[in-house]
Amino acid sequence: MRFVPLFGVRVRHDYHGAATCGDLSCEPTPETLRLIARYRLRIREVPGGLTVLAALAADGQTPLVGLPRDELFAFHLRVRNADFALFTDLQELTCKTDPVFSNEALAASDRRTLDLTDRQSWNMEGFVVAPGDTKRQFSLAGNPLALDGDALKTPQAADFRLMPPAGTARITAYDAATKILTLQLGAAQPDLTVRYRVRPNRDRRFLADVELRYNQSMPAPGTSDAPFEIPFKVRAGRWAYYLVTDQKGDFSIVDTRSGTLSISFSAANRTTLNDFPDDPDPLASELSRQYPDLRRVRFLSDQAVPCSIATRSGIELRLGDQTLLRPLPNP
Incomplete structure (x- = not known):
């Protein structure tokens, strides 16, 4: 076959x-x-x-x-x-x-x-209306979401729907803290069913x-x-290199690949951590504890770099015009 x-x-x-x-x-x-x-x-x-x-x-x-x-x-x-x-x-x-x-x-x-x-997931709850009621409050058993499903939004009265036959009843208010729905009821009001968005299982x-x-x-x-x-799609993040050394001089990170895809590490994003400690940076803080007497420099890329399985092999560490290490590993 x-x-x-x-x-x-x-x-x-x-x-x-x-x-x-x-x-x-x-x-x-x-x-x-x-x-x-x-x-x-x-x-x-x-x-x-x-x-x-x-x-x-x-x-x-x-x-x-x-x-x-x-x-x-x-x-x-x-x-x-x-x-x-x-x-x-x-x-x-x-x-x-x-x-x-x-x-x-x-x-x-x-x-x-x-x-x-x-x-989309929905929940429906039914409520019994007593004869002669013109206004009632009902406590919901479920956990309503906003109509667009955004869990960060607080549900409002407009996010609920009355299922037919609802007569002339309308929803006037909803208290998200207590999950109480307030309704204005009409004459000879039938029992009601309300429908609202919920988080799916x-x-x-x-x-x-x-x-x-x-x-x-x-x-x-x-x-x-x-x-x-x-x-x-890939995530993007700024690349960071850390140098610990006993040498003086002008260190830099250079991407030797030309074109728009090259990564730049300008002097504006080069930090001597001995002079400007960065406590929120956990690696900088750890290097400070381990190597308090050595020079510590952080090189940060100017732009966020998209993640890729392809290796960039043209990144090197320089001291002045002299290449010290090439290629540097990718973060």
Whole structure:
């Protein structure tokens, strides 16, 4: 029986450049495994991702089992490299309460980069209204979030919704400290149900989820792997070198590589720690304790440098015009 690619998923990380990123694995959920079995599909793990394969019928062209549109394939992203957070910019990811990479908004022949979205979780609570009440306060059992899911915001009355039939009732106030919701009620008011956003019960073993809807963004079976991409950006930080010496003179750090990608260590960011101790710098403080009688100099790069697996081999330590050490190790 012949199998052809149905779709693929690959992790792309700027840290690795054009090379394969093996820092994450893409694991199918139990529901997806049942989906794979139902439609006689196969999963082939590849470096940096996976490919889902479909069996072909006897004609060698059509799938053996037809796959209807809108079926959902879900996967978990698991971190395999303990140092992943050290070189990855996770700011956009950590702003999500339940991050999901999705193809929902992609169209046919569109870009292959998955969108990072936020899965929404909601809670509903019902309240009994006594006859004749015109104003009531209800204490919520759950823990509401702001409507946009931002856990740092304090929920307001506008973040809650009354589910129909609500009559003429309306929410007038919410006290986040006591979780008390105040409502103005109408005549012959029916019992009420309120809906609000909550923090999802997220599985912290995984970095994020991937949800791929079998929609128009999917290629025809067997036409190509056409993998969807999950992109990650690198962190950037200023490089620091520390020199401990008994020599005098003008020491400097120089990147001999020319062009816009070179790193500069100007005199403005060169500090003689004997004259200007920097107590908040733990390494500077430690060197001061270990080598109080020696000259201690810190060289700080002028700009933040993006993390990269590629080694910069042109950085050297100089005394005046004389090269003392080359290449210096990358921080």
